[in-house]
Amino acid sequence: MMSPMPTPNEETGRSRPMTARRVGWRGPLAAAALLVAAVNLRPAVTSLGPVLEEVRADVGMSATAAGLLASLPAVCFAVIGVAAPRLARRYGAAGVVALAMAAIAVGLALRPLAAGAALFVAVSVLPLAGIALANVLLPVVVKERFPGRVGGMTGLYSMSLNLGASTAAAVTVPLTGAFGGDWRAGLGAWAVLAAVAVPLWGLLARDRSGTAGRAARPADPGPVDPAPGRRLxxxxxxxxLAAYFGLQATAAYVVIGWLPQIFRDAGLSAEAAGLLFAVTSLLGVPLSFALGAVAGRLPNQSGLAAALGLFGLAGYAGLWAAPAAAPWLWAVLLGVANCSFPLALTMIGMRGRDGATVTRLSAFAQSTGYLLSIPGPVLVGALYQYGGDWRAPLALMASLMLPQIAAGLLAGRDRQVG
Structure with a gap:
């Protein structure tokens, strides 16, 4: 009897069951690695604020050094993130993320052991460097591993990022209490969570059959572009994209750094101010996933960017006019507006034609955007200090929503880079 014609899989030497088995475990592994990595992208920052007073007292940190520490994340994200594409080309995106998770774990474990303020600030650079690299490369892994579900997967890991940020802010003080009031143990405990991510990303990096497991380059590179960075x-x-990312980051850092103080200065208690701030963070957990899923199905995200900007404009206007009149409404409006972060990540993933382009675009947009965001919180603090109230700072933040909307309208158009 004549044997049947081989299937395409048989012609390449792989049977259908083997292909299914080979592919089957990679998707869940990549999804689990993404979610665990995302949870670790903010605890290094948000765990410190609740115990900063105790940290300053123990290590002898001045207010100036504390201000430097507050601006350090944006500086690291801007300066170190630009190295991500070069490292990804050499070691693969997944391999670099594995190293980034290890840096976060080691840095968070060593930071509480620092004896002085200078050493504490210096050691803090290590976990922030790991976060900077992962910030840039997670959208790349999404593009490579889930090319048909960029929006949904971006929303999912943005939700995990928000969950990690809000959990670290809420749990660090109880953890410190559980360890007898030792803030060093309360901060150092977050290293365990980062350590969990290292083997997952190590396995993903060893998977050489997937594009995420090796340096991002097309199978047929064709003519070499001598200056892809300058062209970008x-x-x-x-x-x-860079302008939109930077303006939304400015708003996020102002909300993180100053919103509780705005409510306290309006006459609300410290507990109420903290709860209102938690609302702005927790809203991002479900909304990030929903927004990413919706944005990924739309060829044009300009309308979403404009809508989020209008929410922010309304929130700042409400705080400017009557902060104590409807504080829950203002907190909800700003919480919705802060979901521009997952929208920015989704647009980065969708504007690049391939993984290599997304790598460069993510590094450019995030590094340039974080550089643009550095002066905002400082200027808000200066206006508050010299003006004595929040009217000028809030007017500034409301006015910044206008260029953010304009940048979002341009970045959200159905265009591709590269």
Missing amino acids: ARDPVAWA
Whole structure:
């Protein structure tokens, strides 16, 4: 009897069951690795604030050093993130993320052991460097591993990021209490969570059959572009993404750093101010997933960017006019507006034609955006200090929503870079 014609899989030497078995475990592993990594992208920052007073007293940290520490994340994200594409080309995106998770774990374990303020600030650079690299490369892994579900997977890991941030802010003080009031143990405990991510990403990096397991390069590279970075820097879509990312980061850092104080200065108790701030963070958990899923199904995200900007404009206007009149409403409006972060990540993933382009675009948009975001919180603090109230700072933040909307309209158009 004549044997049947081989299937395409048989012609390549792989049977259908083997292909299914080979592919089957990679998706869940990549999804689990993404979620665990995302949870670890903010505890290094948000766990410190609740115990900063105790940290300053123990290590002899001045207010100036504390201010430097507050600005350190944006500086690290901007400066170190630009190295991510080069490292990814050499070691693969998954391999670099595995190293980033290890840096976060080691840094969080060593930071509480620092004896002085200078050493504490210096050691803090290590976990922030790991976060900077992972910030840039997670959208790349999403593009490579889930090319048909960029929006949904971006929303899922953005939700995990928000969950990690809010959990660290809420749980660090109880953890410190559980360890007898020792803030060093309360902060150091977050290293365990980062350590869990290392073997997952190590396994993903060893998977050489997937594009995420090796340096991001096309199978047929064709002519070599001698200056992809300079070409990207001349692309108006890339600049629109960078501007949108930077302006939303400015708003996020102002909310994180100053919103509780705004409510306290309006006459609310410290407990109420903390609860209102928690609302802005926790809203991002479900909304990030929903927004990413919706944005990923739309070829044009300009309308979403404009809508989020209008929420922010309304929230700042309400705080400016009557902060104590409807504080829950203002907190909800700003919480919705802060979901521009997952939208920015989704747009980065969708504007690149392939994984290599997304790598460069993510590094450019995030690094440039974080550089743009550094002056905002400082200027807000200066206006508050010299003006004596929040009217000028809030007017500034409301006005910044207008260029954010404009940048979002340009970045959200159905265009691709590269």
